[in-house]
Amino acid sequence: MRYIEPHGHMVSRTTDDYRAMTMAGCQAVCEPAFWAGFDRSSAQGFYDYFCQLTQHEPRRASMFGLPHYTWLCINPKESEDLALADEVLAIIPEFMGSPNVLGIGEIGLNKNSRNEMTVLEKHVDLAARNDQLILVHTPHLEDKRKGTRLILDVLKADSRIRPERCIIDHVEEHTVKMVLDDGFWAGMTLYPETKCTANRAIDILELYGDERIWMNSACDWGISVPLAVPQAAQEMKRRGNDARFIDKVVYQNPIEFMSQSPRFTRPEEL
Amino acid sequence: MADRKNILDLYFLDARARLIDIAAFMDRVDRAGGGADFRYDAFREALKSLGDGQPGRAEKVLLAFSDPTNEPIPEATTKAACGAWPGANNG
Ligand SMILES: [Zn+2]
Numbered sequence: 001m002r003y004i005e006p007h008g009h010m011v012s013r014t015t016d017d018y019r020a021m022t023m024a025g026c027q028a029v030c031e032p033a034f035w036a037g038f039d040r041s042s043a044q045g046f047y048d049y050f051c052q053l054t055q056h057e058p059r060r061a062s063m064f065g066l067p068h069y070t071w072l073c074i075n076p077k078e079s080e081d082l083a084l085a086d087e088v089l090a091i092i093p094e095f096m097g098s099p100n101v102l103g104i105g106e107i108g109l110n111k112n113s114r115n116e117m118t119v120l121e122k123h124v125d126l127a128a129r130n131d132q133l134i135l136v137h138t139p140h141l142e143d144k145r146k147g148t149r150l151i152l153d154v155l156k157a158d159s160r161i162r163p164e165r166c167i168i169d170h171v172e173e174h175t176v177k178m179v180l181d182d183g184f185w186a187g188m189t190l191y192p193e194t195k196c197t198a199n200r201a202i203d204i205l206e207l208y209g210d211e212r213i214w215m216n217s218a219c220d221w222g223i224s225v226p227l228a229v230p231q232a233a234q235e236m237k238r239r240g241n242d243a244r245f246i247d248k249v250v251y252q253n254p255i256e257f258m259s260q261s262p263r264f265t266r267p268e269e270l
Numbered sequence: 271m272a273d274r275k276n277i278l279d280l281y282f283l284d285a286r287a288r289l290i291d292i293a294a295f296m297d298r299v300d301r302a303g304g305g306a307d308f309r310y311d312a313f314r315e316a317l318k319s320l321g322d323g324q325p326g327r328a329e330k331v332l333l334a335f336s337d338p339t340n341e342p343i344p345e346a347t348t349k350a351a352c353g354a355w356p357g358a359n360n361g
Contacts, residue, residue: 035349080346111346112337140351145336173329174336199281200328206272238280240272 001025003229003250004267006258007106007135007169007187007216009034010068011049011057017219017226018064024230027251027267029061030258032071032106032135037221039078043087046074050091054098067270069258071105071135072096079110079119089122096130102261103127105135106169109147112139120154128160133261135187138170140194148175152182165260169216170195176204180212185257189218190228198232202239210245214253312354 002025010018010031021029031053040046053070061068072095074088095101104127109116127134134155139147148168155161168179169187172195179186188204189195196204201215217228225231229250236246258264299310312335319330337355 077349110349111351112342113346114342114344116346117342141353142335142337142355143351145333146338146340149340150342172332173326174332203328240276 001230001233001250002027002247002267003233004254005029005217005219005226005229006167006214006254007032007189007218008226009218009220010061011052012221013219013226015060015064018061018066021226022064022066024227026066026230028067028069028254030069030071030102030254031057032137033073033075034106034220035075035077043084043091046088047091050095054095054100058100067265067267069100069102069264070098071103071133072101073104073107073123074119075106076108076110076116076120076137076139079116080113082115082118085115085119085122089119089126092126093130096132099263102258102263103133103135105133105167106137107134108137108151108169109139110137110143112143112147112150117150117154120151121158124154124158124161128158133258134161134166136166136168138168138175144170144172145174148178152178152184155184156182164212167214167257170218171204172196173200173204176208176213180208183212185212185214188213188215190215190232191218191224193223198228198235201232202236202241205236205241205245205249210248210253212253212257213249214257215249308356309352309354 005021005026008029008031010029033049033053050072058068072092074085079085104123107120107123109120124134136151138144138151151168155163155166163183167185167187170189171179171186176186188201190198190201205213215229215232217224217226219226233246233250255266259266316331316334319327319334335354339358
């Protein structure tokens with residue numbers, strides 16, 4: 001089996017995870033910028049994190065033969081402080097030319113506040129001005145439905161944004177339809193308790209089809225499973241889904257989306 | 271198209287175990303002292319969509335826990351979500 005991990009916070013994972021992922025058939029890993037689990041105290045903290053994402057982590061991944069791509073932003077959990085967000089937005093362009101940067105992400109909303117909206121709009125503008133792909137984080141639990149709606153409205157209000165160049169991540173049964181209906185890509189995150197289980201994600205695939213959709217583990221420093229994607233692929237097999245359908249969802253679709261960035265190389269061409 | 275017997279062969283025992291866990295959870299909450307809680311109110315509301323015989327149950331359960339409003343909130347005073355909407359005056 002071959003698959004791509006389109007959303008993994010590898011700076012929080014061990015070399016054992018890298019080894020297990022490559023042994024399970026992982027061909028590339030993509031790492032959006034995220035909250036560290038605590039608030040960074042200054043823009044300098046983000047500067048160091050962006051160095052880690054663009055220089056150190058790709059080197060660590062390469063020790064396992066794994067291509068590593070990344071996305072840059074200040075995440076919505078740290079977007080309430082507008083002054084800090086502006087400082088971080090100002091340093092992102094310096095890293096946008098790095099060879100493993102695919103775009104701006106994971107931007108979005110957390111508690112659906114006005115300041116989070118302002119920072120989201122600034123990121124969307126940054127992406128549009130620099131012709132970058134966009135990866136969006138949608139809020140957790142009770143905040144997801146409203147936040148997803150607000151995010152889609154922001155993206156649709158900007159005429160420079162093409163929905164097929166944006167992936168809206170962490171969709172569930174109550175948000176997947178609005179995302180796909182508006183022409184965006186949808187990501188399903190496989191978490192043990194929150195977000196989607198493998199079985200629910202497979203149900204969504206059976207109901208909504210295999211176009212413009214992928215699965216990811218979003219593995220980070222919290223309770224999460226770096227092998228969630230190959231485990232879901234195994235469950236698809238157990239359910240009787242055919243091999244071509246599985247390969248499209250876990251391998252071809254991530255390639256189709258990310259190949260819209262000239263920085264992404266199909267694993268078989270490396 | 272999946273065969274119903276196959277789906278039950280694959281998932282019946284797992285779903286049965288989860289259902290008993292939910293029943294035991296509700297007994298546990300009832301045994302415990304204390305007043306009403308918006309999370310448990312939402313939980314009981316969500317359960318109703320399991321018995322209505324209509325598809326889209328997972329979506330309806332998720333919506334029962336969701337913030338139904340559409341305007342951004344003035345300020346984020348916490349980063350966390352608790353799984354159920356506390357209501358407009360209790361956020
Ligand atoms: Zn993430």
